[in-house]
Amino acid sequence: MTTDTRFDGGHAIVELLRVNGVDRVFTVPGESFLPVLDALHDAPDIELVVCRQEGGASMMAEAYAKTTGRPGVCFVTRGPGSANALAGLHVAAQDSTPLLVFVGQVPRGFQQREAWQEVDIAALFGTVAKWAVDLQDSSRLPEQLTRTFSTACSGRQGPVVLGLPEDMLFEAVEPQPVAAAPINQGYPAPKAMARLQQMLQQAQRPLAIYGGSGWDAECRQALQRFAEDHGLPVATAFRRQDRFDNGHPNYAGDASLGMNPALAALIEEADLLIAVGTRLGDITTRHYQLVKAPQPQQRLIHIHPDPEEPGSVYLPELSLCASVAHFAEAASGLPAASELSPARQAWLARAREGRETWQRPTQLPGPLQLGEIVHWLGERLPDDAVLSNGAGNYTLWLHRFYPFHGWGSQLAPTSGSMGYGLPAAIAAKLARPERPAVCFAGDGCFQMTCQELATAVQYGANVIVIVVNNGSYGSIRMHQDKHYPGRRYGTDLLNPDMVALAQAYGAGAVRVERTEDFADAFEQALAADRPFLLELIMDAAILRP
Missing domain, CATH: 3.40.50.970 (Thiamin diphosphate (ThDP)-binding fold, Pyr/PP domains)
Incomplete structure (x- = not known):
């Protein structure tokens, strides 16, 4: 195979990355996707970051997505390279992070023969990716890459893996003007928000747990105001502590490994839990003991972008299929509580005091504290x-x-x-x-x-x-x-x-x-x-x- 100045599969992929706002790509280079590297050579608006191991590259791409709010992009080669990249893919899957991993694949004529470094993309990545597929037709690249971006960013965000047959990347492709991929997220219904407000007004010991992905500074600020307006203590889910200012008087602590016993008691004793974005996983619920499955002892409101999540482990009294950002927008329209009962005020004070006590450094043996x-x-x-x-x-x-x-x-x-x-x-x-x-x-x-x-x-x-x-x-x-x-x-x-x-x-x-x-x-x-x-x-x- 020889290269020329034609618009080939590699250039088509890079152009679609540019259309969708990608400005940085992480990789360990492989000969299986040379046309992509050549196209990136002529794309000064996309920085190529060459890493030392594919696991590091996929983790960088995943963290870049969290930092920027845009999908992370990683290119790795087939076989050992793709196996190494699985480490970052698993992070993206469990952290609900939009991540695109492109795997250079053996030529189409070699596939299903156990060719050198051949990997079955769907079999290897199918259990951790939202979509994992070998592309086969260069003319369909605009369609399938648009689907890739939309799948990674819509609903519960997550990773997508595309296998790129080496010969397909060299094929001439007719340039097609394509717009950026749509992102599809749910919005809470007005009746559901009215029901949420009613349940919040009835509660004496409410507690919100903020977590999940799809957050930004604007929706965090809106959901902080929501907690203030309703006198609501807020805990953060496992390793999601930046979803709420940890110095805020409404902050109750993080439901994490080594959880504060005072916070564990709050979760268990709450008469209303409002789970925003979080799946309420095993660490946040202390191995499903603080919130019993399938029927919690607390009244549960579960807000999550994936319609299949509420009810998959816990039966909520009210479920809202919505992104965190759209829920924050709807929550901003709720009228603030006029006055908190003495019981609610005492509950909020208890949450704050427990967190402040827990954050004081402990003294342990040795010269380094x-x-x-x-x-x-x-x-x-x-x-x-x-x-x-x-x-x-x-x-x-x-x-x-x-x-x-x-x-x-x-x-x-x-x-x-x-x-x-x-x-x-x-x-x-x-x-x-x-x-x-x-x-x-x-x-x-x-x-x-x-x-x-x-x-x-x-x-x-x-x-x-x-x-x-x-x-x-x-x-x-x-x-x-x-x-x-x-x-x-x-x-x-x-x-x-x-x-x-x-x-x-x-x-x-x-x-x-x-x-x-x-x-x-x-x-x-x-x-x-x-x-x-x-x-x-x-x-x-x-x-x-």
């Missing part, structure tokens, strides 16, 4: 700083003691994916260079994607990486100690010199072993003109705040 460090960061960083993390017990300190004030300030995988923090911070910094981007990672978590430090250096994404190093897979060790006391096995880590590793990639780095040394080290990191790693040395025996 992670709670104090996270609390200090909450006072030092601006409200719009972005904090990202992967998975591990170190996240318990971050989620409990850091106050997420600004919209878009948290990037954390509800799927519990290790390695997510660094790619997410890089994507956030590329999208919003003016905002500080700080990644929290455990030593095991960091080493899942640490090679992406090279990507950060190459593209000038000056992220700050805080590695909490306790020489172990701490969360697994905690569960092991609980179920098999005295029989730790397979959870110790022999780590590299983290400072030397970061410096080898071209980043700055400092090791911190005492609380009092952290502030100066962090100021050094903030002032640096390159990515910077701070290694915090923790005692492996300290597994939770």
Whole structure:
């Protein structure tokens, strides 16, 4: 096959990306989609970010979607490349993030012969993607890519995977003028909103839980006013803490791992739960114990963009199939409560006091107090700083003691994916260079994607990486100690010199072993003109705040 100046399948794809507002693409290049790379060469309005591993590329694309509110886009090659990308796809599926993953595929004449690196797109990705298909006809690219964008962004948002046969990308394509894909979202009916207001007026112990995807700064502000107007305590779902200002007097805390017992009691004792955007998953409901399935002990109002979600686990008394943004618009039209009963006022005060007590840093043995460090960061960083993390017990300190004030300030995988923090911070910094981007990672978590430090250096994404190093897979060790006391096995880590590793990639780095040394080290990191790693040395025996 030879290339020429014709408008081919690769150029058609890039043009459709441009029409739909894509300005950045993440990839590990492969020979299976060379025409796309060639077309991107002539598309200066779309930046190509070359990553070091496909899992890092798909996680960056997913985090970029969360940061910008537009679909993330990732190109990977077939076989091993697509298998690696599955890590970020799973994050997008469980986090309801619009993500487009294009997989270079074997030529059409080779398919279904187990050709070199061939992969069955539908079989491999079908259980995590909203749509997974091998494209076969270059003339249908405008139709199928329009469907791709619409599917990823409509209803409950999520990932879409398209297989791109190599030979199809070289075929000449007749250019077709195509508009941007439509996004289809439901709007709550006036009768449903009237019923919601009636139920809220009747409640003495109401509690809202905000979560899910499809949020932006405008709808968050509207739903904050909704809580104020109705004297409504608000909890945030697992790793969705930036859906509500954590310093607001109506904030009740995050329904998360290591949940505040006072918040757990609020959820259990509430006589009305208003779930906005969230699926009410197992972490938010403490493994379905705080909200019983299928019939909750609380009256339940469930607002969700997917009509199949309310009723799939819990039977709501009122369900509204609507996007968060459309619900926020409708909620803004409800008249504010004229006066709260003494019982409602006491309930709101109880929620606030429980959260304030829980957020005070704890004191633990050793010279480095992670709670104090996270609390200090909450006072030092601006409200719009972005904090990202992967998975591990170190996240318990971050989620409990850091106050997420600004919209878009948290990037954390509800799927519990290790390695997510660094790619997410890089994507956030590329999208919003003016905002500080700080990644929290455990030593095991960091080493899942640490090679992406090279990507950060190459593209000038000056992220700050805080590695909490306790020489172990701490969360697994905690569960092991609980179920098999005295029989730790397979959870110790022999780590590299983290400072030397970061410096080898071209980043700055400092090791911190005492609380009092952290502030100066962090100021050094903030002032640096390159990515910077701070290694915090923790005692492996300290597994939770």
